[in-house]
Amino acid sequence: MSSIQQQNTFDWKKTLQIGLIGGAVGVLIAMVGMVEEFNKRDIIAGTLTMGWTILSLTMLVTGLFAARAAASNASSVVGSIVAGTIFGAVMSILVWIVDKYNIRDILVNASPTLVKHLTFEKGIPNGLFMLIGLGAAVGGLGGVIQILPENIRRAISLGLGIAALLGLLQEIIQVSLANFEGASKAVEWMFGKGTEKGLSLAGAILVFVVVAAGNYLWTGNASKISAGFEKLPQSSRKSFRWLGYGLLFLALIYLPVVLGLYLTEVVNVTGLFILMGLGLNIVVGFAGLLDLGYVAFYAVGAYTVGVLTNLSGELTLNLGWNFWLALPIGVALAVLAGVALGVPVLNMRGDYLAIVTLGFGEIIRILALSDFLKPHIGGSQGIVNIPPPGFLDVIIKTPQTLYYLIVAGCLLALFISSRLRDSRLGRSWKALREDEDVAQAMGINLVATKLLAFATGAAFSGLSGSILAIKLGTIYPHSFALLISINVLALIIVGGMGSIPGVFVGALLLAGMPELLREFAEYRLLIYGALLVVMMQVRPEGFWPEATHKRELHAENAEPQAEGGAA
Amino acid sequence: MNKRLLALLSLLAIASMALAACGGGGAATEAATEAATEAATEAATEAPAAGFECTDAIGCVDIAPGDPIHIAYALTVSGATASLGEDSKGAIEIAIADRGGELVGHPIELTGEDTLCNAEGGQAAGTKISADATIIGVIGTNCSSEARAAMPLISQAGMVMISPSNTNPDLTDPTHSDHHPGYFRTAHNDLFQGRIAAEFAYNELGLKKVATIHDGSPYAESLQRVFAEVFAELGGEVTAQEAVNVGDTDMKPVLTSIAAGAPELIYFPIFEPEGNLIAAQSKEVAGLENVLLMGADGLFADTFPEATGSAASGMYLSGPYVDVNNEAYKAFLQKWADQIGGVPPSGFHAHAYDATNILLNAIEEVAVVDADGTVHIGRQALRDAIYAVKGFAGLTGTLSCDENGDCATGEALGVFQLSDAEVNGAWPPPVLWQP
Amino acid sequence: MTDILTATGVTKQFGGLTAVNNLSIKIPDQSISSIIGPNGAGKTTFFNCVTGFYTPEMGAIHFRGNRIDGLRSDQVTQMGVSRTYQNIRLFSNLTAIENVMVGYEPHLKTNWLDAVFHTPRYHNDEKAAHEEAIKLIRFVGLTGLGDQIARNLPYGAQRRLEIARALASKPGLLLLDEPTAGMNPNETVEMMHFIRNLRDSFGITIMLIEHDMRLVMGISEQVTVLDFGEKIAEGTPKDIQSNPRVIEAYLGRGAATEGMAAATGKPGKPH
């Protein structure tokens, strides 16, 4: 094959390679049990399960890559179909092997159920042909999507994404909309009936069409709309902004009423992670100090409140303090712990810092668990009977009441961290992150700057832990495992290191979603791990990257803006 | 400035309109919380059918014709402790199937929450369950930490919960804050198991010196504590109460330090794989060559003797015991094999089966059926009915619930001894002693 | 004329290697002086000793009469010494303005509470830092590039931004480490004028390490030559050009590429 020909057609070797890699990923997804497990959930009732959604998505991406490797549009589609077929073939070989030989002793998920799932319950070989055909079709679809213009492609992927998300969260949406009489009919039409889960087929198509069309039209006109907004005089723009804040505020207040008991609980869990995320964002995102033992401060906050307020009568200290008295002490001790950790690691760089902070987190957890401190902080039996606090006449115990406490905490942390970000301290942290030596040579006092980062981060975490103590009513050392640190780290990385809105995005994705999909908890860390690796390669700045401040051209705005913030 | 003022005013206007829409009066927050907290009770007491007046102190559940009787499970069905949850869940399903899936003319609906064997999971599951006012009763939880976080919510919602495997003494201790009305268990309290293990060691084996090891789990820590207290009470000596961490593999240092006290038996009511490592390495430590080993139900699994090897031979295990010659139990195992396949993966299925039957019986007992088939169940009445259970003949023996919620008597416990047969794959081991 | 910086007998060793050996230098106030020497002569090491990156084993460094060797680099900067780097070390993910504002750090008093509660001190500090940054950005000719992320700026602009950042601390002494490295002859000439303008506008003392002899000879009032960590010559550019030891140091080892003979217009070594 001459090189000229090669330009016109596609690269066989590359296509084969992509198909094989895609197939291997598919096999891995099947063999770790994700297909079987995720098939318990429907995205579109009776039509498409979640397991198949994941597999199809892999096929689609395989097709996309294959199409990208090809030169012309026609060869893109052919290439993607070929790659998809190879994908299907690899999966078929797997199915065939699993069916023929019993390898369950080694690979626990190589079960007859898996074969049944992957062959559409049509048996071998009919099911295998269907599998290969599906691979070709979905791969080809990927190729077609790849050659579409950018804006259509984006509209389609957004439509598919939103439809999948709605299908996934069907139960929750249905439960929360059940409170509204009028909505129930529409809900019934949109979603599966009775015990069915997921969207109805018609509902899925509707969601897809509306979202895709909406996005297409919006991207066409967004610039006009925002330009129109820019044209408005300064003062009315400001009015709009205030109106926005006002609406947001109202939404925050009424959220628990709309969401109901369970979803409020999910929001609360997310809120605790947002609090920790905002803190760790200061340490890792702003100051660039990789802290893997962040959970320690969460533990200090929780244990302080637990020890000071509990009424169990089993510990040496039996104070039974009011929560509102214990809370500041919890935060203060967390800050102290932050400084105590900060001092020894002042001179350590990234890698050493990571291992020492990890060790610090483990030390705190082991001490909490130990028989040595059991008389004082409960050891493995934890601290029980932490009474709920009261605020005015309300006892803060139900998810709805806790919600306001957590929102207040989050708003406080949000306020503090955005104020700090835009100050001398924020600049110093970022300078530290970029180049520690030069930052010091610019006159930045490293000791103070680093300790302030640790202390502020620890304060937020301590606050989060203090709230956790009254939320659970009992605290166990097991709640403060390393995994919490990793979870918080993952969420700020996925959201965007150093980005405050990113913390919210990350927490919704990595704390809220998993809480809603608790039945798949087994795969949580697998997905986190893959997400971290992929993010670092594809989008190291996160989903909502840190914004840069325009300060020169908008110099005249800078002053009033600062004033507005103070109001 | 004028414009900003305008914006603020309009904001205020919107806020007040919203407040008015919500029924006005009081702060927004107050309205919000009230509305939400009352949602549960409201739904429960909503629109009683003609002819029935709910007089129950904490509300009634009304089931219209065709609607299901809704019960829930809160079990740890995923993760490292999944076998415990699956074990209970299977038994619940069998108990429901035994009644043809129906009760007082209504289908039984079972929904479930995964509790992950930690307090956070327990709280999330408890919240989700307590938010659903159609739920009458709950079977769960598996781990005691889950119950501590879930029970306040479930009790508050007026439901009952029967646990097949919570063993922590606090949960049924009326003086303890973790004791809530509406909580029952068919599992034996740790006080029973720790006691029989200690009695077995002191009275049956005639030992005078023992040591214990726990792994930092609340379960093991509490069990070894009871064991040590009872053993000392009986007149024996506890030479050491040591602890290891989950994930440790090197048990020799801790065993060497235990060897210094020269105990005759080591009691380690922990889990795999730390239990395997302790058993295996104990034989290699100078001074412990002939020490007796004793574990508890955490190690009562067919994988344990195989993975431990020859060191497991001769080891004692305390655990839930159901006589395999018991006809009812045989029938149960047969149903398991037919409906679920294989054998139950853990030791608390019989407890879960009994728990479900107690719940279903009580529902049947208190249900008020209208002419049109609508069923009303008083929540307090249901609780009272379960507190009043006496002499219930279950798989785990004759159960009677006391006023604190303890339904098990401790008679369904036994001490087993492993031999070379178990090391080579036989399971379960024969029971050696029963209190 | 008073001396703003005096180094006496400064010695810095790395293991067995003596990077700077018994070096004594006096820098007159508001002068422009250069340190030259072959690669590895200890020029940057000396800068590092002055700015607090290294602590010399022996000797003393005084700045405006205060002893500064052994201080941390931030303390040295607080006292009024500022520097740039041989291989540009900007805060590459911050904007140009933010880079300069970080340089203004020694003059800021805002603490944690000020920042959170936006006290008057915060407003004053921010305003001053911002104004200073805008002023310096304009001074170094980067008007309109202030909101660019530093790493996206062109090479020459990065060099000038680094100088602006160093100036933001309002130093009495500015150390420039190879300011023209990687520049073409035109840019080098521009830089020469710029450095002179800098001294005249701000009235500061400037000390530079340079390889480009045309720049060194054209701008310096005093030149110090180092070789193997030792001072081998000092004086006006004219003295230096005719000093036999200097010629030997450069030519004697065949380092013709950096030789004095090439002083007539060789661009600095490529970066």
Added chain:
Amino acid sequence: MQSYRIKKINFTDVFMWVVGAALLLLIVVGSFLTLQEEKYTAVQWFDLAVFGLAQGSVYALIALGYTLVYGILRMINFAHSEIFMSGAFIGYFAASSMQKSGFMQENPLLGILITFFVAMTTSTVLAVLLERIAYRPLRGAPRLVPLITAIGASFFLQYVFRGLFGTHNRAYPEIEIIKGTVPISGDFQIQKIQIVVILAAALMMALLVLFVQYTKTGKAMRAVSEDKAVAALMGIDVDKIIVNTFALGAALAGAAGVLYCFMFRIVTFYMGFIPGIKAFTAAVLGGIGNPAGAMLGGLFLGIFESLGPTLFLDGLGIPAPYQLKDVIAFTMLVMVLIFRPTGILGERLSKTKA
């Protein structure tokens, strides 16, 4: 010029010295009290020390992998613990199938060697794949980026193994020839397996030293760790050397996995985590980037962990001292890093990067 140099001593230094001194005092007092009690016999101390030595040898082997990669890439390969686990895991399948077929009983030596071979191959392949897929595209990225990738890869691998092979414990077969003890004198005796582990680890470390010192690849590795750019100019294929380094470290980790499982027998998907952290601690203790330091750090940590809780804490009357084993290990790490930031033997490449 009679002014004095302003001293750098400040509050934080003083604080750290005080903490260090207090801990040292605690250790001395604790040890003194424990020894005075005479609760433990000489034989028991000896057993603890030998056991620590065996454990430490395994740490040292794993630590070498961290140190080699760090020496070249200045990056902590957090996923190294999973490389170790993968070797042990796949080695299990080889060993247990040989046991089932009776091969292991007939040719125990060959069986053990095959187990080693399978484990080391698995680890090597996995490490090379990891380098190719996850790390290579990140050359030149900011330092946090590869570090976070490594943490992600570690969790990903751990849970992939969990998904593939399940959560239950699997046990290596008991091999007769390495069971039992060897008498030394009197009551003193050593487990055969401990001798095997210590000797095998020593042998492999010796081979590594010879490899790095005398082979062409080894020399190239040293050159790359000194200066990548210069090494590339000298015609060394840096990418290839990096792959080789990963492979070498992984092979050692795979071998360590098998040795570890000969000692403890249980294989789980999370078994890599704790030894991984400990080995990393050992590498830092000895001075990361310095192979001799990694070995020393590993042995030191092993013995410290084994003797420490009893020696230091028992006498102080602290209940269940072994629960606090990791607290001792991490505290020691922090102390060493504070007072000797480059480890006991020092980072081999302590070029200051100012």
